[in-house]
Amino acid sequence: MDAGMKDLESLAVLDPSRGREPTDAEWTRSRAFIERTMATSEGRPARHRAARWLVVGAATVATGAAAAVIVPAVLPGTAQKAMAAWTAVPTARTGDQVLPQARECADNEVGGRSATVRPDDVVLAEQRGIATLLIMRKSGKIVECLSAGGHNLASMGLIDDGPLPAPPPGQVSLETMSSMGNRGHEWSNIIGLVGPGVTGVEVRLDNGRVVQASVKAGWWAAWWPGPEGGDFDHLTVIVHTATTTTSRRPSELP
Template identity: 40%
Template sequence: MDDDLSRVAQLDPVRDQEPTPEQWARSRARIEEMMARSRTGTAPVRLHRPPARRLVIGLVAAAVLGVGGILAAPALRPGADTAYASWTAIPAEVTAAQLVTLTTGCARSWAEPAGEAVLAERRGTSLFLVLKMSSGALVTCFSWDGDEPAGADRLSDGHGAEPSLPATGRVSMLGGPQTIGGAAGRQTSALGRVGPGVTGVDIALPHGPTVRATVSNGWWAAWWPDRHGDQTDGFRIVVHTAAGSRSYRPEEFS
């Protein structure tokens, strides 16, 4: 076993590099997140990572930890700092070229031909996509720098069935708000479905701007920086309809 690990370590391109305090903080945060998911049974159904990136991260032997059979490495996310600096509370339109790049990378991560884009948004340099694959599976992909996405997560069940639409004028939230990352690169995201008659969705942060969610094809999604961990507790989801607006706490969707 030791000989095998030694041979693997020789392949590590950063074997002589000590992880920075920020990388250790991100690793600990990611481990805590996975432990919490394992306790609550809310782990993603399926997760794919681009093969090249998976190899590099998997070989950072000095920083790999085992937790309940799960291997975790620091969240090495090139472009994260730029994404935070360029983030905007109001999403911008995704260009055709950006959509092609993200869709192609997402399909490559999922190892399946892409179907159609369901929702796409841009906030600064970052891009987020909800994509229906050729099999009918619904997945999400996120890119910090508008280039290769950092893997793909399944939204639909194993048979490709989508979460049901809420009632008229209502929205749903899938799995609650998700916060990942460490002290130097922490983010919170939320997404769900929108029922008929919903004209817009906003996220009212407790200590920051109001974040306008992207609404498209019966879905809504938004993400925001959360460096100090104080933008998750207490935020409200504001649903707009022709009749007016109504505010909800995240726990009302559980």
């Protein structure tokens, strides 16, 4: 162990809060503070930032520039099962088919709780193995939720609901990308808007793996096992139209 680590251990003994778990009220205030801090003056999350999230019990801690707040976390054991059952090609789901997951998403604090959930509140839904990814309207906002069954849910706020500035024809924008979990057991997501004429979007990781994104209602989204979403430009976004195919790094997207 180097001297710096020994110094940190010595200082940790002096920490008056060492070993203390925050109360529910303190977690709530902390999450609200992060949401306010990360919001821009237009009420949108900061874009073009990769975030890495570390799972700590039933909560998460951001270890990089954050695009949004995620709470509560998909627990590690459930996450491993979801990653083991993951598929590179998603199955599209309707709002009726994912209503239980949408209700779970509506019941958490991200974006504000919503008592009423209708199938048409679901903007985009996909299934990969046992996990369901949703983009849905909630309390005047649009949020993302990744459900692995039961109450195991990861959620983040995206933007305020309302007219969306669509990208130019044949192009996509990037709204957020992030990774979550512990080293060796991480998963990533990426979400953005699609312009007119886009027929498909793929994510090609630097290790050669290709992930087919879901495209619906002006949005595109994907998630996969791996840390690439927390490290900017470790992947390529491939956009298809009826006549063209373009490839760009996240930093090149509007």
